[in-house]
Amino acid sequence: MTVKAYAAKSKSGLLEPFEYQAKELGADQINIEISHCGICHSDIHLLDDALGITKYPYVPGHEIIGKIVAAGDSVKHLKVGDRVGVGWQSGSCHHCEFCVTGNENVCSGMESTCVTQYGGYASHFQCDASFAVKIPDGLDSADAAPLMCGGVTVYQPMRYYNLTPNQKVAVVGIGGLGHLAVKYAAAFGCEVTAISTSANKKAEALEWGAEHFVDSSAKGTMAKLANTYDVILNTVSADLHWDEYMKAVKPLGKLIMIGLGTADVTVSAPPLVLGQRIVGGSWIGSPSMIEEMLEFSARKKIAPKIEKFEMAKVNEGIKAVRENKVRYRAVLVN
Ligand SMILES: [Zn+2]
Numbered sequence: 271m272t273v274k275a276y277a278a279k280s281k282s283g284l285l286e287p288f289e290y291q292a293k294e295l296g297a298d299q300i301n302i303e304i305s306h307c308g309i310c311h312s313d314i315h316l317l318d319d320a321l322g323i324t325k326y327p328y329v330p331g332h333e334i335i336g337k338i339v340a341a342g343d344s345v346k347h348l349k350v351g352d353r354v355g356v357g358w359q360s361g362s363c364h365h366c367e368f369c370v371t372g373n374e375n376v377c378s379g380m381e382s383t384c385v386t387q388y389g390g391y392a393s394h395f396q397c398d399a400s401f402a403v404k405i406p407d408g409l410d411s412a413d414a415a416p417l418m419c420g421g422v423t424v425y426q427p428m429r430y431y432n433l434t435p436n437q438k439v440a441v442v443g444i445g446g447l448g449h450l451a452v453k454y455a456a457a458f459g460c461e462v463t464a465i466s467t468s469a470n471k472k473a474e475a476l477e478w479g480a481e482h483f484v485d486s487s488a489k490g491t492m493a494k495l496a497n498t499y500d501v502i503l504n505t506v507s508a509d510l511h512w513d514e515y516m517k518a519v520k521p522l523g524k525l526i527m528i529g530l531g532t533a534d535v536t537v538s539a540p541p542l543v544l545g546q547r548i549v550g551g552s553w554i555g556s557p558s559m560i561e562e563m564l565e566f567s568a569r570k571k572i573a574p575k576i577e578k579f580e581m582a583k584v585n586e587g588i589k590a591v592r593e594n595k596v597r598y599r600a601v602l603v604n
């Protein structure tokens with residue numbers, strides 16, 4: 271099968287039409303006809319080879335939604351015609367201590383959807399069926415696309431670090447990830463504070479379920495919030511004054527870093543040790559976590575705020591994301 275894709279030939283280059291032949295379908299694989307693919311910031315990090323792992327021609331895309339058009343003989347849980355999604359991960363070793371306990375997202379044998387193969391800015395995508403998740407009927411395909419990476423990236427830390435309804439949770443950065451984090455934390459019943467340097471995002475953040483908004487653009491704002499939050503979820507890549515954020519966490523609380531673009535964190539030992547605070551991280555989510563997140567999103571009617579671009583206008587979409595003009599996630603439509 272010939273796959274029609276969009277690829278960059280060189281670092282930070284424009285994407286151009288690019289065709290390649292799909293490999294023969296494996297017994298445990300499916301082939302998906304792509305209807306939608308989100309543009310995630312990580313696609314752009316990879317396009318710019320910011321991680322030093324990009325191979326060109328590079329086909330981005332790891333927020334894939336589409337219909338299964340072929341399924342290998344061993345695939346039992348999905349069938350041709352099913353509407354499915356694939357996120358950052360599209361394969362794992364299946365045998366390590368993490369895979370066998372449902373933590374495939376930290377398997378060192380991970381296949382990354384648009385790193386170890388050509389990604390989802392394309393007509394089709396083929397992968398291990400274990401990493402395709404059925405999309406619930408209540409979710410629109412365009413809305414579901416950003417949930418496959420952005421959605422689970424913010425949902426999984428809430429589950430992994432056991433958010434409870436009595437907790438005060440602050441979300442730092444109200445962008446593609448942060449706006450979803452506000453919605454999920456509010457749906458978990460937490461008392462949510464949105465923290466942003468853009469005061470003009472206040473009205474939207476409150477609409478999404480935040481009870482408080484902190485404009486962090488003024489110096490020293492966080493220092494005034496010592497011992498306030500049970501959990502701070504950081505979604506921004508800027509290097510912040512980490513000690514102030516650490517101190518804004520209550521004793522026994524947690525400062526959690528999410529997203530591939532987060533900065534290095536340096537914190538002083540005393541607030542960490544004396545208050546038994548934790549600095550933690552979170553990385554995408556397993557297929558079962560993605561399935562749960564999609565069901566929860568459908569049930570609670572949580573969807574990202576999106577802007578759509580035709581697949582053929584992929585460069586316009588990338589430019590808009592690069593310039594932070596998209597509120598809040600961009601989705602390519604075939
Ligand atoms: Zn992503």
Ligand SMILES: [Zn+2]
Binds near residue numbers: 363369378
């Ligand atoms: Zn494994």
